Amino acid sequence: MLKVFKKYIEDSFPELLDSHFIIACSGGLDSTVLVELCYQAQLQFSLAHCNFRLRGEASDGDEAFVRDYAKRLKKQIFVTHFDTLGYVNQHKVSVQMAARELRYAWFELLLSQNNKSFLLTAHHANDVLETFLINLSRGTGIDGLTGIPAKINYLRRPLLPFSREELEHFAQVEEMEWREDASNADTKYLRNKIRHEIIPALNELHPTFSENFKNTLSYLNQTQTIASAHLHKLKEEIFIKSKGRVEIEIAKLKELNPLSIYLHGLFSTYGFKEMNNIETLLDGLSGKQLVSNTHVLTKNRDVLLLTSLDETALKNQEFFITEEEVPLNLPISLEFTVVPERFDNSEKVIFVQKNILKYPLTVRKWKNGDYFYPIGLNGKKKLAKFFKDKKIDVLSKEETWLLCSGEQIVWVIGMRADNRFRVVDTAQEILKIEFT
Template sequence: MVQKFNNHIVTDLPFLKEKKLLVACSGGLDSVVLVHLCAALDFDFTLAHCNFSLRGAESDGDEEFVRQLASKLGVECFVEQFDTGHYAETQRLSVQMAARELRYQWFDELLQSKRLDYILTAHHADDSLETFLINLSRGTGIEGLLGIPEVNGTIVRPLLPFSRKEILAFAESEGIEWREDGSNASTAYLRNKIRHEVVPHLKELHPAFLQNFQNTQHFLGQTNDLVINHLKELKQKMFRHEKGVVKIQISELEKLQPLDAYLYGLLSEYGFTEWNDVKSLLGAMSGKQLISKTHRLLKDRDCLMLSKIEIKANTSYAVHLNETTSDLPIKLKLEEWKTLGETAENVVFLDKEKLNFPLVLRNWKKGDYFYPFGMRGKKKLSKFFKDEKMDLISKEKQWLLCSDEEIVWVLGKRADERFKVEESTQEIVKITWHT
């Protein structure tokens, strides 16, 4: 198995050879075998053991076993004890999900603090089969049928090509000791029930069932790659990026069939889950929108507009004359100027004596009005935005430069008539917005 493991690393995971690795070791068969294989290949690794404090003396025994294993192999060992039951209760999680969160949060902290590169876990082919069956039983798309990914960010699972049977045979032939987790025999948990009551019957159907399953997952993975590549090409063609907003023509979306599948493929990564609502948005009135945890999808005339939700802790900023302010969300330069120059979308000239410094940079709010340059009388910003055919997202992102409560400049759009340079002006301020 050592040779087969080495061949797999050389062929599929060669980057591990030169990296500093953190091997997750519970003390059970799979993780202990992974530790011995890493030692056999002379990897640069340390061990990490989680004591979840769920099985009393057994948990403490596992911890001591892993410490002794690390000592025998001459490698460093990190151990963390968790009050998993309390965490599960306070976070309203199952014990299994609580343990998973605690485990990977701690692993990530170790990677950062100890300057390690990858986490190795001992998931194998049977684990992937069990995950497939769990997802299948709950209902899933093609992603859920792909099993456990071999590489997922900083997490690598180098034992995925190996079966539990192979791992056990290797451990027994090499005289490797490990700890048995009594909870693994219980069928109270869904994974254990599938492991002990479902998978054995499936393997009876065909002697090469597990290998055939791995082949099937490989083909599913290739099919998924085709789908991903197709969706990537569609996004490049249909998603028009404009100042942090993605615009999608509804008429182009409606040409795609089956529409439900395409909507899911194109928009699921942005956190949307109610696909009937997404589909209904195509024919909704302008201004209708859907909100996910991370994104907003807005119907605007003949487009859908996709934007990331930005939480602004402070939408009001002081802007000083002749001073570079580094904490502004945009780059503004205010400087004293001798003569009136040519204005542009990003440049205005104002009468200094009419301004009260520091000026204020903020977003627009309901009820705002100003006196558009070149026009008589005031105008509500909401009406001005409508005349400019601005969508809701653009309105929300629109910056205003104000003197006290009076709008001086709707940035990139129009300055205010009240602050214009006149023949009687003695001092001029030039304001430049570096977009």
């Protein structure tokens, strides 16, 4: 097995050959075998162990075992302790989900703090089958049926080609020790029920089930590769990048058949999971939005606008400018200069009567009810009506910033200045404000 493992590392994970990585080690069979294989392959690594404090003395025993193992191998070890049940109560998630979220958050922090690029986990072929059946039972697309990725972000999983039986055989031949987690036998957990009851039954029904599954998984991955290439080409054609966002023509989306499958392929990577909602959005009113954990999808006349949620997070923020200093954290670049004379205002430059301003000035996004007195027009005008008259689309409105003096708008930045702050007394200081 060692020879096959080393060849697999050379072919599929060459980045591990010349780097120092971290191995997540629980003390169980799988992770202990992974550590031993990496040690015998003379790779450079440290260990990381999470004590979830869920099994009392047994959890502490696991920690002691891994610490002793690291000491025998003369490897650095990182250990952390979690209040897992406290996290469950606070976030209202299952124990298994809590443990997953806690450990992966710690893994990312650990890599960052120690300037490491990769962390290895001991997922193997049986885990792939169990995950396939779990996703199948819940309902899923091809993404949920193609197994656990060998590489994703900082994670590397070099045991995926090996079955648990192969790991057990290696451990027995090497006369290794490991820790058994009693909860792994408890069939109240779905994964354990699949492991101990469903998979043995499938093997009994068809003796070559495991080998057949490997072939099926290979075919699914090949199909996914073809589908991904097609979707990538389609995105290049209809996802048009413009001004930091993506515009998608609704008419072109409606030409796709079957529509729901295409919508899933095109938008699921942005966090959108309910395709019925996207189909409804296609025929919805302009301005309607769908929000995922990472992105916002907005209907704007005959297109959908896709933007990162990070951009919309600025919507409710305000930035303050004192008379002495313009802060460096402004979301847009403004320059303030006292000048001896004024010229005509433009979209990028305005001239205002400085003594009328009330400091600190505020830079913020517009909100319903805002109004101003646009230069060149008589009287006041609501911003919503101003935007509508100028045919400003939904997202451009959201991206517009205002410069305010107290509650009064001085400038709809990049568009129109307010008449109340125009220069009327040239004997007073004139302030030039430039949007660069």
